[in-house]
Amino acid sequence: MNVGLFGIENVNIWVDAVIRLQLIVILMTVVVMGLIYGERKIIGRFQRRLGPMRTGPFGILQSLADALKLVGKEDLRPRGADPWVFELAVYFVFVPVFMAFVAVPFAFDWNVRVLELGLFYVVAISSINIVGWVMAGWASDNRYAMLGALRAAAQGISYELPLILSLIAVSMVVSTDAGRGSLDLGVIVAEQGHIPYIVWQPLAFAIFYVAMLAELNRTPFDIPVGESEVVGGPFVEYSGIRWSMFFLAEYAGLFILSLVGAAVFLGGWAWPLGEEVGPVWQLLLTAGKALLLIFSVFWVRVTMPRMRIDQLMGFSWKVLLPMSFALILVNGLILVYDWPDVVLLASNVVGLIALYLIIDRGITRRRVRPPARAGAATTA
């Protein structure tokens, strides 16, 4: 599949790879700046504000100004910090996110590399950044950072499992020429030419979406970076370019998981236009679907309060994880007995209703009237 870039044949494979990666890096930086601008504008609208308005027309240069400011700031390191770990932590967060882009299909035959285990590769590589978070928190010599890092570790591990399992549930039911099941993102997308998998697997999508929010530390699961509690979490001691790299990685992570979600559940470039419309439309489709997911993430951010750590962990281990295991079990049964796809949908709808009921009834603490103290003064 190693066609040269832009139809140019016989390009050295290494040169080709470097060029593609460079394109990704440039694309990412631009996209992230756009996302930050978009988030500020969208949230501003939700909050009856205008958002940035001063830098350029409609404040469109705000992200650029912020980036320049951050690059110009002093790169501080606290005296008590562990110098190596403190400075290396950035790369452990930053690099894996960018590496994940290697396998993502942007349009038909448009990706850095076609990997047969693409899905596996993406989820594996994008979970490395938890190490970076813990490193940052540990090395900062700050208790808020430490608290935030431990929270990030607990949360990252807990929600990694439902995230992966929900993706596996889909990859099981992908029907290819060789039978069912594929981890190749390109194949998964191509199979959704007629009906995207969100139709057959809505429960898997729900689990994926919730776990995605948690993986990205977005509201309502933003407890590792909760401003009102741990003042920014592991990054509290970072400044300047290092901090902006964390920030970049955060939004790049949002973009990559949205792309994966769009590819696996929403039909990526394939649905509804198919393979023949050419890369421009396909790119627009992929981007549109990913941006839709991103928009919903912003929407949730301005509406939802933050969960508490015990509720967060409980929700993962007691609700999402059993549900995703059950989902895989049911999918497996359906595949083994070769039942029609409608059964997939039916089982998922049942699961969705169960999930709704659990959320509606289960999370809330039971309130008890405080017991009266013996011998206390009676009140009116």
Place this chain on the structure above:
Amino acid sequence: MTQPPPVLENEFETEDIFVNMGPQHPSTHGVFRMVLTIDGELITDVTPYVGYMHRGAEKLCETMDYRQGIGYMDRTEYLANFNAELSYVMAVERLAELEVPERATWIRMILCELNRLSSHFMFLGAFGTDVGVFGTAFVYGFRNREVIQDLFEEITGDRLMFAYFRAGGLAWEVPDNFETRVREVLKDSREGLRELDGLMTQNEIFRARTEGVGVITAEDAIDWGTSGPTLRASGVPMDIRRDEPYLFYDQVDFDVITGDHGDVFDRFYGRIREASESIKIIEQCLERLEPGPIVPDRLPRMLRTPAGEVYTRTEAPRGEYGIYLVSKGGNRPHRLKIRSACLSNLQALRDMTIGGYVADAVVILGSLDIVLCEVDR
């Protein structure tokens, strides 16, 4: 107090750590510091430190005459200025035996209730941020507070430091369109309360975060001397407006809102319902408002009081705001003591917080709705 989960047997040695929350923490509502001793995420001990904002307001009031002291009341309780001013001028009036004209009293009531409304809006907004809504509740709360604040500015000429009440009445007459403007504000506020209610109270995560958190029993709440919404949330129907009516509160009809559980949610929801009661009171006041004088006929240029002491208390948005005033004659107080509602409410913080999670500490502190300027004075 929330029930801590069972402690597992530790296989390796662990150590509680201290976390210094404040005085520069974003969610301590001012310069307040609490030292948390935490075991993982569980709080085992809390030590609150107050006093960072101490400016000696009480002592300063002793150095200036009675009229100048009004400005200092604004600066102690900057979210409910009218209520603070009211306590003070009532104390002076009782010492000097001044009779307040009817119209001035009704206007005072309207302004105090409007200020309660604006203070509660501020609370609802800030509390949203404490629970973790990214700014939305904050902006919604501020939007409605702003409308009320604009009205205050039209009346008093200042956004925050009104100094509008005088011993004996008001500084000047309200603008001609006062009544229509108040009705506009009430309409806005009712709408805003409905929106905030929908945004927060109906949210499942919000309920999960607030229900059963920071519980304090009625007995403990009384023992700590809490008052206002904090006390009423524990089920004690204590409201000075009803128990010891001042102004014309005995002539209006309103409910005293109490909670059942004494948790954060009751303190939050009690304030939403209380704000609706305030709207009810203001509407009744507007109907009773008639033209007339706003200061007594014979008001001396320099107010002097006979020797004596007096304690007045009013129901401010945060609880009992009391003024203890001792006079030895002359035109200035011999001793002035402010009974701060927030300080007493803050005392209960430790009982509420221990056994909770770190995130709970923020929410519980937010639910007490403290104004540090009033705590430290």
